Amino acid sequence: MLCTCPLLAVTLLNYCPWSGPVRYRSLPLRDINRVFRLLSWLRFMHVCSDEKIPVFFIDKRTSHNSPVFVDPLPSLALPMTYTTPTSFPSSGLYLNTPKKKPLPSKIEEVRAAGWLDLMLASSPPRKRQSKDFLPHDVQADDLDLRYRNWMVNYPSALGSFEAITELARGKKMALFLDYDGTLSPIVDNPANAVMSDEMRAAVRHVASLFPTAIISGRSRDKVFDFVKLTELYYAGSHGMDIMGPIRKSESNGHHVECVRSTDSEGKEVNLFQPASEFLPMIAEVFENLSESIKDIEGARMEDNKFCVSVHYRNVAPHDYETVHQRVTAVLKDYPCLRLTHGRKVLEVRPVIDWNKGKAVEFLLESLGLNESDDVLPIYVGDDKTDEDAFKVLKANNHGFGILVSSVPKDSDAFYSLRDPSEVMEFLRTLAAWKEGSS
Numbered sequence: 396m397l398c399t400c401p402l403l404a405v406t407l408l409n410y411c412p413w414s415g416p417v418r419y420r421s422l423p424l425r426d427i428n429r430v431f432r433l434l435s436w437l438r439f440m441h442v443c444s445d446e447k448i449p450v451f452f453i454d455k456r457t458s459h460n461s462p463v464f465v466d467p468l469p470s471l472a473l474p475m476t477y478t479t480p481t482s483f484p485s486s487g488l489y490l491n492t493p494k495k496k497p498l499p500s501k502i503e504e505v506r507a508a509g510w511l512d513l514m515l516a517s518s519p520p521r522k523r524q525s526k527d528f529l530p531h532d533v534q535a536d537d538l539d540l541r542y543r544n545w546m547v548n549y550p551s552a553l554g555s556f557e558a559i560t561e562l563a564r565g566k567k568m569a570l571f572l573d574y575d576g577t578l579s580p581i582v583d584n585p586a587n588a589v590m591s592d593e594m595r596a597a598v599r600h601v602a603s604l605f606p607t608a609i610i611s612g613r614s615r616d617k618v619f620d621f622v623k624l625t626e627l628y629y630a631g632s633h634g635m636d637i638m639g640p641i642r643k644s645e646s647n648g649h650h651v652e653c654v655r656s657t658d659s660e661g662k663e664v665n666l667f668q669p670a671s672e673f674l675p676m677i678a679e680v681f682e683n684l685s686e687s688i689k690d691i692e693g694a695r696m697e698d699n700k701f702c703v704s705v706h707y708r709n710v711a712p713h714d715y716e717t718v719h720q721r722v723t724a725v726l727k728d729y730p731c732l733r734l735t736h737g738r739k740v741l742e743v744r745p746v747i748d749w750n751k752g753k754a755v756e757f758l759l760e761s762l763g764l765n766e767s768d769d770v771l772p773i774y775v776g777d778d779k780t781d782e783d784a785f786k787v788l789k790a791n792n793h794g795f796g797i798l799v800s801s802v803p804k805d806s807d808a809f810y811s812l813r814d815p816s817e818v819m820e821f822l823r824t825l826a827a828w829k830e831g832s833s
């Protein structure tokens with residue numbers, strides 16, 4: 396239907412309660428891949444939320460916006476109900492979340508299947524499972540070809556380094572780095588995800604040249620223990636725990652929840668913890684989840700202060716569904732918490748409208764870099780939660796994201812790097828370029 400649509404261009408509008416309106420302007424039909432990428436994202440949103448998400452393809456040639464194609468996923472469409480959680484005082488940060496309504500069992504099944512697909516697909520194994528009937532070199536060639544095709548849309552940040560330096564010419568660069576899977580390789584035990592000394596040296600070097608922040612799903616303290624660099628800014632719990640600089644102009648900021656604090660070196664900093672009132676609830680849900688999954692072999696809990704991670708990397712795939720069912724059963728009693736998905740991890744977090752994208756905006760503002768055109772923010776990350784930051788940079792047409800992935804993935808990033816070793820090379824190249832050009 397999309398391909399035969401006679402329009403020259405379409406505008407795609409979507410409203411999603413988590414991220415607000417998404418608007419793609421003048422999407423030329425030759426760029427149909429973008430439509431499909433967006434549709435697959437919408438499918439993901441359908442799986443993860445209760446809302447019906449209307450999608451309109453609008454004829455740009457007409458003066459009025461008449462929808463020509465509405466809701467491409469009718470089988471997953473649910474009634475649109477937005478209600479605000481009542482158990483907390485209202486605040487600008489709260490998301491409007493749907494009240495859970497009993498769903499017809501068919502839809503429950505579809506949703507459960509969707510989550511299961513996500514769980515199976517999340518974080519491809521480091522060693523590819525063999526398709527027994529194919530010789531190894533054919534599989535490798537096929538994967539390599541698919542990766543190279545994908546790189547047409549997501550060029551290597553190393554291969555495109557000259558283009559990046561062109562963009563950066565005369566601009567102030569700001570660097571935002573995810574931790575797991577970006578600065579440290581993915582390992583089975585989260586406690587062992589240490590950063591190499593070489594990577595630390597590369598990060599220290601860039602941080603001496605550009606404002607640099609780490610934005611992680613881990614608790615801020617834990618990520619600092621891994622990185623151990625005082626010259627950086629840190630945002631833990633997916634941006635819900637930021638230790639940043641004192642804003643240049645404190646008076647025009649609207650983040651009233653900031654409190655002054657001092658860092659480990661006694662330097663004055665701003666602490667922003669928009670989800671602090673959720674702390675007792677997070678502690679309670681951590682206990683309940685730990686109890687509920689304790690008999691599932693390989694399942695592991697992690698306390699990330701304002702979020703809780705339920706890891707299933709070491710769980711047998713036939714138990715994934717049990718993990719998901721147990722987690723959602725516990726969460727039924729916590730309408731103010733929501734579930735998101737990472738690399739072989741389910742993440743429980745407050746329903747506030749705050750994420751890594753908002754953390755990037757907050758830090759740019761704190762650094763006094765948000766309102767000028769001569770700033771180039773770059774965000775490097777590997778996970779679904781990093782997409783919030785990629786989206787913010789893309790939507791504001793302000794800087795770009797670099798996705799770290801060794802397999803093709805849909806993303807709002809602009810460039811790609813294969814793995815943390817390429818990230819390290821990129822950081823070193825960036826530092827060398829900056830030193831050579833100043």
Ligand SMILES: O=P(O)(O)OC[C@H]1O[C@H](O[C@H]2O[C@H](CO)[C@@H](O)[C@H](O)[C@H]2O)[C@H](O)[C@@H](O)[C@@H]1O
Nearest residue numbers: 574575581582583585588611612704708738740
């Ligand atoms: O935002 P990030 O810094 O990327 O943190 C996201 C989650 O990363 C960690 O889990 C991931 O890495 C682990 C260690 O390599 C791996 O075992 C796990 O399967 C991955 O999901 C961290 O442990 C989580 O708490 C973070 O939320």
